[in-house]
Amino acid sequence: MAEYQRRRQLYAAERGDSSRRVAVTAAAAAVGASVLVGFLCGAAGLSAGRVVQGAVLAALAVLGAVAVRYYRVPPEIEAWRVDAEAERRTARSLDRLSRAGYTVLHDRQLADSAGNIDHLVIGPSGAWVIETDAHRGPLRQNAAGVWVGKVPLRAMLGLVTWMGEEATSQLVTELPAGWQLEAQPVVAFARTDVPNGLALVEGVLLLPLAGIADYILSAGVVLRPIDVALLVDVAERVLPGYEVAGPPPAWPTRSRLRGMLRR
Numbered sequence: 001m002a003e004y005q006r007r008r009q010l011y012a013a014e015r016g017d018s019s020r021r022v023a024v025t026a027a028a029a030a031v032g033a034s035v036l037v038g039f040l041c042g043a044a045g046l047s048a049g050r051v052v053q054g055a056v057l058a059a060l061a062v063l064g065a066v067a068v069r070y071y072r073v074p075p076e077i078e079a080w081r082v083d084a085e086a087e088r089r090t091a092r093s094l095d096r097l098s099r100a101g102y103t104v105l106h107d108r109q110l111a112d113s114a115g116n117i118d119h120l121v122i123g124p125s126g127a128w129v130i131e132t133d134a135h136r137g138p139l140r141q142n143a144a145g146v147w148v149g150k151v152p153l154r155a156m157l158g159l160v161t162w163m164g165e166e167a168t169s170q171l172v173t174e175l176p177a178g179w180q181l182e183a184q185p186v187v188a189f190a191r192t193d194v195p196n197g198l199a200l201v202e203g204v205l206l207l208p209l210a211g212i213a214d215y216i217l218s219a220g221v222v223l224r225p226i227d228v229a230l231l232v233d234v235a236e237r238v239l240p241g242y243e244v245a246g247p248p249p250a251w252p253t254r255s256r257l258r259g260m261l262r263r
Helices: 002-017 019-043 048-071 075-100 154-174 209-217 225-238 253-261
Strands: 103-109 116-123 126-133 139-142 145-148 184-189 199-201 204-208
Touching (some): 019 048, 075 209, 116 154, 116 225, 126 209, 139 199, 154 184, 154 204, 184 209, 204 209
Parallel strands (some): 126 184, 184 204
Antiparallel strands (some): 103 116, 116 126, 139 145, 199 204
16 A cells, blocks of 8 residues: 555656656647648648638647646556555455454565565464455466466565565564564455465465455464564564655565565
């Protein structure tokens, strides 16, 4: 969600910076088009009224084309919007866990990286690092990996695994000696079904969005209320809210390689 807001702001800023240049270019193109059409109409022997009409229509057509192109939302921004809406649906599904003693932290920043955890759930059944997938199509697994429709999930599963490990490492470092913790990486599918209701692929749990809260509730109790409170306090300090301002940083090399090689 925060990443979509960041990219949307950057796009708006870039469009604002180019507005004067676009206006000048559009005006010049409109004038050129009107002059050309007026000349052609005049050469064709049309009346003065027809010449003016043709020149005006040509100018309006150019200005309209420029406006459509200028205000059109790029496909990549639209894709981020779809992802953000899927994340909001996951957030609404997870927030009901608060009634069962869970804390749900959204859009958390991993230290010294571009890692943006969509949702970090902490409660009696442990810690859960949850990412949302918004692709459409049947979920299937073959020798080449896991796919949603024609989209491979190799890179995403690698990144989710890496984020789970990083979150675990950063939390354990700040917890008292003797703490044992392993954040479970999860992919929640917002727009496709998961065969048999769940799957486990190389340590990553795959769940449909509608069933993720129930799965977490049924996973058993491994933390006492006092342990949950301590872990939430550490997580809020170690994994702060994701900053929207500024340019999007690059993913660490280790996470990119994990996605490509899948260990």
